[in-house]
Amino acid sequence: MKIAVLPGDGIGQEIVKEAVRVMEAFRSEGYPIEFEFASIGGKAFDEAGDPLPDSTLKLARDAQAILLGAVGGVQYDSLPRPKRPEQGLLRLRKELALFANLRPALLYPELVSASTLKPEIVANLDIMIVRELTGDIYFGQPRGIRVNPAGEREGFNTMVYSEPEVRRVAHTAFKIAMKRKCKLCSVDKMNVLETTELWRETMIEVSKEYPEVSLTHMYVDNAAMQLVRNPKQFDVIVTGNMFGDILSDEASMLTGSIGMLPSASLDAQGKGLYEPIHGSAPDIAGKNIANPLATILSLAMMMRYTFAEERLAGRIEHAVRQVLGKGLRTSDIFESGATLVSTSQMGDAVVAAL
Ligand code: IPM
Ligand code: MG
Numbered sequence: 001m002k003i004a005v006l007p008g009d010g011i012g013q014e015i016v017k018e019a020v021r022v023m024e025a026f027r028s029e030g031y032p033i034e035f036e037f038a039s040i041g042g043k044a045f046d047e048a049g050d051p052l053p054d055s056t057l058k059l060a061r062d063a064q065a066i067l068l069g070a071v072g073g074v075q076y077d078s079l080p081r082p083k084r085p086e087q088g089l090l091r092l093r094k095e096l097a098l099f100a101n102l103r104p105a106l107l108y109p110e111l112v113s114a115s116t117l118k119p120e121i122v123a124n125l126d127i128m129i130v131r132e133l134t135g136d137i138y139f140g141q142p143r144g145i146r147v148n149p150a151g152e153r154e155g156f157n158t159m160v161y162s163e164p165e166v167r168r169v170a171h172t173a174f175k176i177a178m179k180r181k182c183k184l185c186s187v188d189k190m191n192v193l194e195t196t197e198l199w200r201e202t203m204i205e206v207s208k209e210y211p212e213v214s215l216t217h218m219y220v221d222n223a224a225m226q227l228v229r230n231p232k233q234f235d236v237i238v239t240g241n242m243f244g245d246i247l248s249d250e251a252s253m254l255t256g257s258i259g260m261l262p263s264a265s266l267d268a269q270g271k272g273l274y275e276p277i278h279g280s281a282p283d284i285a286g287k288n289i290a291n292p293l294a295t296i297l298s299l300a301m302m303m304r305y306t307f308a309e310e311r312l313a314g315r316i317e318h319a320v321r322q323v324l325g326k327g328l329r330t331s332d333i334f335e336s337g338a339t340l341v342s343t344s345q346m347g348d349a350v351v352a353a354l
Pocket of ligand 2: 277
């Protein structure tokens with residue numbers, strides 16, 4: 001198992017360190033895990049003037065899987081766009097064709113009261129969001145800021161999806177739905193946007209190959225509302241890059257904390273980039289208080305999706321459940337009566353439970 005480790009910025013360094021300890025624990029049991037570190041994001045810009053240096057891209061290409069922390073920081077916000085940390089991550093996704101982003105929103109029973117929603121609304125929640133990751137308005141050309149004929153500055157971006165791009169992520173979503181409850185909801189805005197009209201037509205066409213799956217459609221504004229009204233109506237959601245970015249942050253809060261949610265970004269061969277869905281949280285960076293569980297759970301997804309090591313994935317998830325069951329909580333999921341632990345203490349506990 002050849003893994004590239006890209007901790008990135010802010011809390012990325014601290015949380016990845018704890019996931020690496022889990023890899024080391026497996027390695028000491030004899031699993032053939034090899035990993036190598038490289039810089040990405042603001043850190044890579046500071047060191048090499050580029051948020052995705054060639055050496056990092058090469059390491060990522062040569063690896064079978066990539067574990068990433070987070071990128072970004074306010075000190076980089078005034079850089080020219082191609083130099084910003086986020087561009088390092090976006091380029092990495094694009095260069096490696098990691099088009100299918102899986103973002104599970106799973107509520108651990110121990111965290112029911114950490115959600116801001118009523119327990120009966122979120123108990124046993126288990127949703128899988130499949131977000132297209134290499135197209136849409138994130139990458140569409142032309143884009144920029146220009147002066148229009150009236151002499152005013154205007155910003156513009158292009159929302160665009162080709163049929164093959166929609167089709168391939170549709171297949172991913174239908175296959176995942178087949179392994180779950182055979183219920184897929186495609187989210188679009190086809191009442192307004194042609195791009196998503198094509199999206200819906202393509203979803204319907206692909207659905208013919210999966211007669212067992214019941215496909216429904218929902219406008220994105222309604223989906224945002226339904227996610228907090230009655231989230232358990234969903235099983236698998238498939239949507240475009242930008243809608244998926246927004247809805248997955250929303251869905252994460254149903255589960256108590258964005259600090260709990262892992263993700264996998266896969267190419268057509270199952271190679272993957274695994275990262276927590278949260279950001280670099282500069283406000284708490286370096287304080288040893290960030291929640292490392294989303295990163296540790298991302299490693300579980302790596303074991304499952306890239307290496308087909310279901311047993312190792314299950315052991316990680318079980319260990320996380322055990323430490324939560326013992327009442328250990330980082331500050332983001334803390335509630336009275338629980339034991340407040342630091343980032344590294346949470347890592348200690350997971351490794352011990354393994
Ligand atoms: C995410 C993040 C990224 C995105 C940023 C950091 C570029 O919000 O992974 O959801 O918008 O895709
Ligand atoms: Mg996001």
